[in-house]
Amino acid sequence: MPEFFTHYQIFYYLCVVGFAALLSVISIPSILHVARTRHLYDDIGHFRKQHDHGIPRLGGVAIFVSYCVTALVFTIADKTFPVGYLLTAGIILFIMGLKDDLSGVNSSTKFLVQFVAALILVILGDIRLTSMYGVFGIYDLPFVISAALSVIVIIMIINAFNLIDGIDGLAGITGILANLAFATLFFYIRQYEFAVISLILVGAIAGFLRYNITPAKIFMGDTGSLFIGLISVVMAIKLIELTKVNTPGIPPLGATPALTVAILIVPVFDTIRIFFIRIMSGISPFEADRNHIHHRILRLGYTHLQTTLICAGFNLVCITISLLFNSLGTFALVSIIFVISILFNWGITFTLRSKERESLALRNLFI
Secondary structure, eight states, rough: OOSOOOOOOOOHHHHHHHHHHHHHHHHHHHHHHHHHHTTTOOTTTEEEHHHHHHHHHHHHHHHHHHHHHHHTTTTBTTTTTHHHHHHHHHHHHHHHHHHHTTTTOOOOHHHHHHHHHHHHIIHHHHHHOOTTTTGGEEEEEEOOHHHHHHHHHHHHHHHHHHHHHTSTTTTHHHHHHHHHHHHHHHTTOHHHHHHHHHHHHHHHHHHHHHSSSSSSSOOHHHHHHHHHHHHHHHHHHHHHHHHOOOOOSSSSTTTTHHHHHHHTTTHHHHHHHHHHHHHHTTSSSTTOOOOOOOHHHHHTTHHHHHHHHHHHHHHHHHHHHHHTTGGGGGGHHHHHHHHHHHHHHHHHHHHHHHHHHHHOOOGGGOO
């Protein structure tokens, strides 16, 4: 990171965030008016819903429009990054997400659309992971394996953000935290264009949260969560690739793959955990339930805001640990982060069992 920013640079970056936030803030009242007039409300009868009254699910429209307009106004165009392909993939996901928010989309169609968006990024945009970075002793990957791995990672993260969008503020605050971390790291390695891409999303989400923090007046829906996941995973891949080789004049950043895992640990760990439990139970990994980490914390008696802050605090702990111990290497650090995640989940399980049984006992750790 440069030793200091000029007043002009600070003003520019504040304008980026502020402009995106302002667009979100001023557009949501109109979206709310249209939703109420046309009765475009959330499915309050669904067993996973946490609210007892209809709330519009079109907040993602404000996030997406704010992001695109701000990106065009501040011209985030750079020859080293295919912004056009990023926005193309974003538009494709936005259209599908909007249809899902309004009338529903089956899971196979969702997967196909996400697959097409991922292919655009990987094949046309060349946004892909080119190495395993020493994990399991594997480094550079052949193109086909690299492309396949990248498509899987992109689809996974996109869906991971969609899955954590179950309570007020969680997906939004997680998205802000992740992209603030990415922006900071891009500043550190002097990749300012990428920092701006993340900052625009921070501003767009911040404006939306004005209406989403409990009591929520609007949800982001699939249009928002899928788009946040898209930008976040692209920033993660670019950060990993840009720090793959030490470049003269750019400060080194160790164990970057582990650092990106720590930044995205809340959606990533919850998705891996929930898929594992469903498969072990003999049901489809795509079967909806209320066994996500945020649902379990809610059952402990915490509010939506408290639950969101607990998850954000856990996220910050993982990021801090990954920064303090990045000299350990990627494999060791990723292992540590997942062990911490398992212990965090185990602590929730123990507390839940103790509450349900109205007793603190060692057996609550295991049975």
